[in-house]
Amino acid sequence: MTVLDTTSLDAQPVAVANALQLHDARPFSEKALVYGVQHGILDAARLAAICADAPKGMVQIARYFGSEFLRPELEKARDRMVNLISLYLLDTTGGDVAKAAVSLRDHSFLSRSKGGSDMLKRLIAMPESSNFGMAGYDDAQTPLLAVWSLRSYTDYQAELARRSEIARAIRAAQWLAEQHDLDTDELEAAGADAEAVIRTGLLMQALAPRAMHLGEWPNTVALEKLVTALRKKKLAAPTQLPLPAGVPAELRAVMQAQCASVLADLPKLLDAANPLRNLLRPTGAFRARYFLLDDPLAEVDHYHRSLDAIEEGGEPPRPASKTWTRTTQGNEDEHSLLTLFLCLAAGAPKKTLLTEKAAASLVRKIRKSGLQPELATAFIRSHAPGAYQSDYIGMWNSFVQESGKTLGSDMDYQMHDALAVLRRECHVVG
Template sequence: SLAFRQPMTSQRIAVVDKRPFFEKALCFGVQHDIVNAAKCQAIIADGAKGTLQVADHFGTSHLYSDLENARTRIVNLVSLYLEDSCGADLEKAACSLRENTFLFHSRSGNDMLKKLHAMPESTVYGDMKGQSLKDFQNERTLTNPFSLAAYRKELKRRQGNAAIIAAALWLADDMGIARSSLEFVSAEAVIRTAILVRFGGNEQGASRSQFAKLVEAVRSTVLASGKMRIPKTVLDDVPDEHREIVDRIRREMEKQDAPSMLNPAMALDVLMNIFESRYFMRETGLEDLDSFDAFVSKEWHQATGGKEDPYSRLTLFMCLAAGVKPKTTVSDVEARAMV
């Protein structure tokens, strides 16, 4: 008889090293004679000093639990800086431990967190921080410490937010909009408005009523051509550092706003309601609001014939109250009859 043997499947056991990067680098340095005994003693002394300082900052150095937490915090800070600055290279990290103090590494890690916290969490100008710096440090050194990948991902996201806000501020300055008007306003909304103003060839368009007139004018152009294409030339004077961001939003406008702009059945007030969350419209008081409401209301515009002076309005309201055909001018005989 023939015996058949099942081939043996080779299996490898993956070893996962969950030690902090600082510990890996220190062990590597000791094993490869990069970090000597004297340097190890200096690291221990600095670590003890730093642990007391960190414990006092977040609680007290008189409680064992706070000291243990502080030790974890400072190791996480050192690990974050070492892994980032040395590109996760253990030999480079060991050399850094040899050439710099332990406290230098912990301060550098803390500086990374401070830098990140100072960056905008969103693209809303002047938005409040979700956490104080101390709460942010508390979370990111102990309860939810950053891995290097997570830190770099969040850094990239916040750098993107800062770049969008910078582009919006440049365009706002170009339109003559005071920065005090931009508090808690989306930077993308400011950029969209600036692009539409340039596309419409109108130097003014930031107030609510001006913007409504701008949209109406642009819409007429778009409907006449049958497509919404905003030429890149409207961005010719935008600085290079802002160009990519502004151009991306220009393309988004063509894609997202075209269906509404190209729908002739959509009333202007409905279109403005859609654009309310996408564009920036500066509030300039009740007079502008009245002008805006009057302009976007087709029925009102037809009734007034475009007349917005107080006397025309009062005459119109008198007609409505008397139950006669509304108009903005009446003869003496008609006025007496209504009274």
């Protein structure tokens, strides 16, 4: 940067201006310096002070990021200082070169550099992700500052806007969680996404508005009971979704951005023809959009109540058949079972685990011969444990409904989407 070359600034102001004109298209701080010299805003004394400050700033920056004794580090420090000053001047003057020149006249060169550094530190301190589980990781501040100190003002503005939106989403999620006495620590421990928390809060506002400030945050069992009760009343899904009372004005927009998604999900949730277990299964697309608490005790209690209901009918649940035991080999997690069911429906050898190559072959077979979901359903009814058959069939039907078109689509020429579905929903290993 010309302002750091003391020999070029020891000459007369006019000569300096003529030399600096060659760099007019370069960083904003240089443009401000050129303008200041040409219009008499920066006199020889001020230029001398800048020339004295600049080497000090370079050494400080080089020391902060590495070593002040290496020439490459000093050269990089010069670039950082130029950019930091440009960022600060652009931000505080709105890109007005005359105001920027006055700022260089009235304040020290080092203070403008520090101003740019403080801007970036505030940016880096803002949340980078809306996932609560990613909060609190500031160990990388220095490396991030090293990166951002060389980025453009346009990049800074874009990142500031992105992180500001994330910060508003987090505050909105925290506000909704507080209405249900749910602490931020619990959100962090669960790794909840702010958007999922917002959608769940809005969903509860739609389903049980009177309990908005009283009820606990829902778990799967509680939501299932609530929706089941509402289905019995045969209520129509609302067409509008008002925000909860008392929402701070600055959080309304970020909540309203999620209303359309919740309104689209409500008809599916309230439609009695759509099995709830399908919607609420842990890896389903619906469940992924919402944050429900894990409550193993509630789920165990719900399971035993289901068994009691079966036993009261005089028919104890049938155990798994030998075929089921031999086929699954104890692999009865959701991903393994969906792999098995998909193989059955495709007419492929029964497996609970697929290699990447086998997964690709299975997709090609599905696209050539199609799927027969009823084959998997029949296998479940004939061989699965009686107590779980309903859940397995619901899980399988939901998978077919959500993923069947993608697996059979001829538009996915490279099978990228289909294989992504299998990696997400089934048991696929590299």
